Amino acid sequence: MEYVLIFISAIFVNNIILAQFLGICPFLGVSKKISTGVGMTGAVTFVMVIATIVTYLVQKFVLDPFNVGYLQTISFILVIAALVQLVEIILKKMSPPLYQALGVFLPLITTNCAILGVAIMTIQKDLNLLQAVAFSTATAIGFGLALIIFAGIREQLDLVDLPKGMKGTPIALLVAGILALAFMGFAGMV
Amino acid sequence: MNKLSIFTKGFFKENAVFTLLLGMCPTLGVTSSAINGLGMGLATTFVLIMSNIVVSLVKDSIPDKVRIPAFIVIIASFVTVVELLMQAYLPALFESLGLFIPLIVVNCIVLGRAEAFASKNNVFSSFLDGAGMGLGFAMALTMLGAIREFLGSGKMFDLVIFPEQYGMLVFVLAPGAFIALGYLIAVINKLKKA
Numbered sequence: 001m002e003y004v005l006i007f008i009s010a011i012f013v014n015n016i017i018l019a020q021f022l023g024i025c026p027f028l029g030v031s032k033k034i035s036t037g038v039g040m041t042g043a044v045t046f047v048m049v050i051a052t053i054v055t056y057l058v059q060k061f062v063l064d065p066f067n068v069g070y071l072q073t074i075s076f077i078l079v080i081a082a083l084v085q086l087v088e089i090i091l092k093k094m095s096p097p098l099y100q101a102l103g104v105f106l107p108l109i110t111t112n113c114a115i116l117g118v119a120i121m122t123i124q125k126d127l128n129l130l131q132a133v134a135f136s137t138a139t140a141i142g143f144g145l146a147l148i149i150f151a152g153i154r155e156q157l158d159l160v161d162l163p164k165g166m167k168g169t170p171i172a173l174l175v176a177g178i179l180a181l182a183f184m185g186f187a188g189m190v
Numbered sequence: 191m192n193k194l195s196i197f198t199k200g201f202f203k204e205n206a207v208f209t210l211l212l213g214m215c216p217t218l219g220v221t222s223s224a225i226n227g228l229g230m231g232l233a234t235t236f237v238l239i240m241s242n243i244v245v246s247l248v249k250d251s252i253p254d255k256v257r258i259p260a261f262i263v264i265i266a267s268f269v270t271v272v273e274l275l276m277q278a279y280l281p282a283l284f285e286s287l288g289l290f291i292p293l294i295v296v297n298c299i300v301l302g303r304a305e306a307f308a309s310k311n312n313v314f315s316s317f318l319d320g321a322g323m324g325l326g327f328a329m330a331l332t333m334l335g336a337i338r339e340f341l342g343s344g345k346m347f348d349l350v351i352f353p354e355q356y357g358m359l360v361f362v363l364a365p366g367a368f369i370a371l372g373y374l375i376a377v378i379n380k381l382k383k384a
Contacts, residue, residue, distance in 0.1 A: 019364050021219035022289075025298060028214060070274060073292040074266035081259055110262075113215045113296040120292055165380040169211060173372030180365035 003134050010138035012186040016114055017146040018179060023114030027147055028172060030105070037151035041144030043105040045137070047087060048115055051080050052136035055119040056129060076119050081110045114143060150179060196315055200322030206299045207330035208378045213299045216290050217331060218367040224347045227335025229283045230290060231328025233272050235321065237294050238303060240268045242320035245308040261304045262295070269294045299327060338362060338370050 014020060017027050023044070030040045055076050063069055088106045091099040109115060118139050122132045153175050162171055206212045216234070221227040244264050252260045273291050276284040284291065294300065303323055308316040336346050342362035344352040360366045 021215050021364070021367065022293075024214035024218060025212075028211065070270060073270050073273065073295055074263065077262055077266050077295050078259070081262060111296045111298055111301060113293045116296050117289055117293060120289060124289075165376045165383070170372045170376035170379065173368045173375065177365045177368030177372060180368055181360070184363070184365065 006131060006134045007138040008189060010135055011142040011145060012183065013189055015142045015146055015183050016139050017143060018183045022117040023112055023143055026108065026112055027150065031147055031151040031154055034148060034151045034155065037147045039101055040105045041147055043102040043109060044112065044114065044143055045140035046102070047084060047109050048118055048140045049133060049136045050087065051083055051115050052119055052122055052132050054083060055079055056122060056132050059123050076116060080115055084110050146179065150176060193318060197318045197322040200326035201329060205326045205330060206323060207327060208375055212302060213297045213327060215293065216297060217334065218371060220287050220290050221331055221335040221338055221367060222362050223339045224332055224336040226286055227331035228328060230287055231331040233276065233291065234294055234297060235324025235328055236272055237265065237268045238300050238324040239317060239320035241265045241300055241304055242308040242316040243313055245304045246311060246313050246316035249309045257309065261301060265300050265304065266295050299323060334371060334374060337374065338366055342366060
């Protein structure tokens, strides 16, 4: 039950993009087509879960025992940057088709604040390792859900006749606002 | 490019938020009031200026292949400095900005300026570039924060303008951030064409 709650909360109620404003850059940047949205979601899920596990272990076995919690920001971002490189190298060697699908998105992920944000939130919420895995998986699903819905709407937006100033980013932001309103309907579920 | 235009381009022509659409997460996340927007903007400005200065000082001794990780370490150090200073001297602001302070590390503006400007220019130009870009970012955040605070709760910089019960609460909440920024960018696009 506890894990069900983590999932519902992270996917719908506290959606990472629409309620917490993390990962907005890829949300606006790669949401012009559903297919790129799906690719980005795959890459983010993959890296987010691994990064959360690794940073969790770093926190528990390096930062806490040596009492150097103030190095959290700097060590987490280094771990994530190294991890993204590593994942890229391993994927290239082990699974070329997966690398083909996710490859272009991987370098972008280092500066995706959702990854670092989830890693820090996991520590702040004081979750255990299994909860951390559930939390990061659910957050990534929530990220994908918002991104893919948004990409679907944006594909339709190309066909709409808009005033000149509203074209592109402004109308995309308005749509995101309405989407966020819809997601607010889930508030109170957990 | 002369020194003045290096400083002023960050305010309008190359404003990070309105024209380059960088650093959107803090832009939307912390602007529920003008004070929060200003605080976040100034914190980012500090990191931007310091990291620009240090990057331009060490640019010749960093091998090209490892420059991005090196820049990230420099930026993360200054973010940690800001984090600890804020926690000590501005605990209330630190509390309300929360997660977004450590996340300055992954703000694309900071790494973007280090890579695009500071790694190619001298110290003084880099300082001006960081100050201009940072203050432009702070200006955008304060504007958005003031608009949202005014529409949402009838206040501006905590100054009551109309009673709170007439405010549109949605503008303080998450959806209002997207909607307010959307209209703000539309207005700025219109002004730029005119």
